[in-house]
Amino acid sequence: MATPPKTRRRRVRKPKRDLTEEESWEIIQSIASKDIDIMNLKNHRKVKILRNNTFRFTVDIISLDLLISLMEHKQVKNVYFNPSHPPPGGSTDSISLRYKVYVEYDKI
Numbered sequence: 001m002a003t004p005p006k007t008r009r010r011r012v013r014k015p016k017r018d019l020t021e022e023e024s025w026e027i028i029q030s031i032a033s034k035d036i037d038i039m040n041l042k043n044h045r046k047v048k049i050l051r052n053n054t055f056r057f058t059v060d061i062i063s064l065d066l067l068i069s070l071m072e073h074k075q076v077k078n079v080y081f082n083p084s085h086p087p088p089g090g091s092t093d094s095i096s097l098r099y100k101v102y103v104e105y106d107k108i
Contacts, residue, residue, distance in 0.1 A: 016107035018053040062099045078104045
């Protein structure tokens with residue numbers, strides 16, 4: 001009596017999902033941990049204006065090292081930034097700008 005051929009089970013992949021706000025914050029904190037006080041990093045939130053899986057935060061002082069380190073992270077797809085005016089009394093002097101940094105992630 002012959003044995004039936006073995007059938008291979010197909011591996012069912014989980015659908016990829018967006019990062020949560022907490023996961024994004026952990027990535028950003030791990031990269032900016034040494035300068036987080038100097039940059040005054042705050043207002044981290046998910047943004048739906050640009051693309052899915054994009055988060056925004058603001059900094060008073062921007063660092064090229066921060067931007068490059070963010071871009072080199074394996075889960076980051078792209079990084080954008082733009083200057084914005086802080087609210088009255090929200091900056092160190094009258095001409096300083098605040099920067100909005102947008103981080104787009106790959107799905108995990």
